[in-house]
Amino acid sequence: MGKVNAIISWKKLNLGIAITEPGSARKFLTGDWRTQRPVLDKEACIRCGRCWIYCPEGAYTEDEEGYFQCNLDYCKGCGICAQECPEGAINMVLEEKE
């Protein structure tokens, strides 16, 4: 998940090692960092969007109904969304060992 192949021949490098692909960090999936993940209780959610605003990863996206879904590919399990939710609709649940 979070692996990068950075072994590149020097001939392929740009001048000044300039990176020409913006936002390429999106390919780096940080989801395997976490030990707990957020679980949303849709009944309690008021769709205020604080979880989306306060996520340092930007892991939340809004769906068609206006609820915010957490992208578990990126979620590092910090728990800010659960802490800041005014309705307590988000709970952090321990990740199970696979």
Place this chain on the structure above:
Amino acid sequence: MMPAEKKVFKGFKARELPKEDLFTQGHRACQGCGGALALRLITKAIGRRVIVANATGCMEIISSAFPQTAWDVPWIHVAFENAAAVASGVESALKAMMRKGKLKEEKIFVLAVAGDGGTADIGLQALSGALERGHDFVYVCIDNEAYMNTGIQRSSSTPFGARTTTSPAGKKSIGQMTRKKNVPAIAVAHDIPYVATACPTYYLDLMNKVKKAIETPGPAYLHCLSACPTGWRCAPNLAIEVGRLAVETGVFPLYEVINGRYKINYPHRRLKPVRQYLEMQGRFRHLTDEYIEIIQERVNKEMAKLRALERFASFYESVLANF
């Protein structure tokens, strides 16, 4: 919030924030990093037409691990002390190239990003020079109150009594012996049109201030508190709460200085006791009641000074109106 002249943009609304993330997912920051959140909100507020000059530090390292970058805007990594210097160069180059017709004439914002080490310590000279020359750019200091990237060493922005590896607490020392350097006041002394302090907990305030800063012609300085659960020793989910308490206790008041005139944004009401803020963080755990009292008195004095500055601005204006 916005000055009366700006008719088109009235201020960001929580329901109508830009959805696009120009500081992308996949950056390598710690869980619960306040600085990463600050940069995410700042880039949201500015949009795509920006060139960023980023000094060495946590924010640079986590967003630009080779061969990837978390920046979806033009960005250059500069030397530790150089954020303001390179931003000056970029701004001047844009002006010259547009004047010579090599670039289409359009508004491209220039943003310098550095940490508290790269601003208050090693970057102070370059910052002073850039502010004095009056370049049209915005300088943002992402202040996590120590050299966090190299393992939590003290900087001049570390608050009194904080424990770091180079200001350890024990029998002979209470941690950091000196007070937090007031860099916004240094920026105000350069007579620049816009200086502000911000905290990502108050995200609308932060984004509006960023918008004001980029729209102000000339230099603008923004000092942004960045809660660091790793270095401040609190749980990662408390990064937003600790920022909130920093503001509500008066430890880090949010204010703007527009053309030399102070305006306090938060806190308005009676200050919460500083103890609530200090008790959340392990870096202050060694402090005795005596030192907490010393810190409380200091915070009260600084807030009183700030409120006086806000009140007396109008007095100065009436005096200067005679000239």
